[in-house]
Amino acid sequence: MAAFSDGRITSTRFVDAGSATVMLFTGAGRNDGPFGPFPATGRDVSSPFCEVREYDSDGKAVRTELYYDQLSLLVQLGHMQPPAG
Template structure:
């Protein structure tokens, strides 16, 4: 059952945006962006984090996703795709396409995501976006 919630949150982010995706978050969600060392401690912070992604990649979408359920946790392995048409933090837009593998874990309670973490390779992203040469 939680797999459908995870999929729906991804569809909302891909097709509508951060505010719509945040409808699946509990008010006190704790969500960690492991690659950047950021932990958001409530729904507003997590929605803001998603908004930054949608600002940097207005066509951001989850592609080729595989979902697994493990008790009250779901795991999604997917490719994050989008065109960098807005600033990404302090980095200027490059107009380049992003296609980077991600892994996301979400814990669910009463139909809402209460905890999550996302893992991805920042070097791959920076190379794809043209901010650094390949290692």
């Protein structure tokens, strides 16, 4: 990803669910490029992710969904304030 040129994945865990797999991992890196509409900050971030991948009967990946906490990343980057409370 251009926003995190040194991006790395750690703490991976895979779950086989037959026609789908689930990968839980931690993504980390230094923000040295634009992140969507937000400019680079040079800050280091780390966040949990969950990827769900579905396969057809031939084993070809046909759908991938990625889930992560965008608010947490934007707070770590300094683009947003943490929620009050």
